[in-house]
Amino acid sequence: MPPPPDDTAIRVDHLPYVARLETRPPGAIDLVVIHCTELPDLATARAYGERVLYPSSGTGNSGHWYLDRDGSVVEYVPATRVAHHVRGHNPRSVGIELVNTGRWPRWLDADHQAMDEPYPDAQVDALLGLLATLRRELPSLRHIAGHEDLDTERVPAGDDPSVQVARKRDPGPLFPWPRVLAACGLHRIP
Template sequence: MPSRLTLLLLTLLFLPACSTPRAGTPHPRRGDEIMIAGQLFHTNGARVKLWFDQGGYDAYRIERRFAKWPEANWEATQKSGKLPQPERFGLRFAKSLSEDQLAVARAGPWPLDLLRDKVDQFIIHYDAAGTSRSCFRTLHDERGLSIHFMIDLDGTIYQTLDVQERAWHATTSNDRSVGVELANIGAYPFARDDANNIIMPATLARWYTQDRTGWHITLPSWVGDGGLATRNFVARPARDQPITGTIQGEQLAQFDLTDAQYTALIKLTATLHSVLPKVTLTYPRDQHKKLITTKLPDDQLATTTGLLAHWHIQTNKIDPGPAFNWDRVIRGAHRELHRYPPAP
């Protein structure tokens, strides 16, 4: 009879073989992963659809996603004159990488250390399309642009490209930034009545209605069902009134994001900062610690890291608008990482 020691040694010998998955065994995913430089990283429970998932949005594809199939390919698109080139993204820092770095970047996923050294901004947009499906149609099919992430009204995160790619979304910051489009119809100039109440801008009036609970989105007929991953989702702004503020010197009104969107964005922000530490948990403030609401001077932009608005990059942009709650995102991201949030 073999001794106990012999049995233990035999068990340890065969344990690795028993734990090796059999050929053809699917590799499990939790569904909260984003991809950075070919690696999957968890987001602590956010609902994520990658570009190769069913129901995802794929910015690597040349064909137009929503065109009729015979008209979707590049040859038909080129003849129609709708887009200038087939690709919607590029290579980060293509003009400044060393020859060795360029060779590595072209051969496969970027080394994570190289990406960590180069990427230091997270640009926040609203899509002005209202839903992520409409946003992707506009970017991919109509404008030939791209974005790394979209967050729909129900908080679903769609990743359309690996973070290593140079998405086309923020002009001079494309090389160094990650971009996200938040489903929100946008911010608009407004007037006031004799009682100083806001006269609702026409676009907001088409998208938002009130019931006994408060304001909520009613999708216009041309949007269809919106393509939301959550059936029968009722999209209510996190704050139950239009938010007003001045962006680029113009008074604007906007409804806030949904709570589900903030939850998803907080998890995404924390994950990006954890993997890419130069994307700091900060946003541009003036000497009084107030949010800067105009474009940053070029020399200041060159040294600014962390979360930025599209308006910080370009004078002709106002997104993510006056309703965007910067402190909620920053403080929430700190909590996700089990850190004490900074003082306001």
């Protein structure tokens, strides 16, 4: 397998509220969190990212970069802004969202917990290229984790409240952790 590209073309398309997000120096970032959108496509992920969920600040939930299935990369939030993408770890981390259906559209139904869409090679190659770029640009970056590694809360299932399901399962069982860890030079937080 070839090494990851030295850099990745990134299209900048910041969210409308990006200037309202808290700033931080690049040296404050030591963790990258891998997510999947659990949505059907990039346009739907954009619509979700633009929603204002925190009226006091006028901001919402979003990762920093979104990687489509074809390997294209879009920056929604610059690394120097704190995005809302993972509970308890936002000030120290950046979030990368991979377009993938995950459990969409019944995220919390007990009978719909399989995450069976594979990650295309073009998307994983783009992820490795982005990680290589981030390692050069963020001097303190040392760690990587999946959203599911950091948010382990269990909640009542939407279709059967007597059953508990994981609130977050992304990037899920088909994410190629061995390939990514072998190439990215970061240490996974268990």
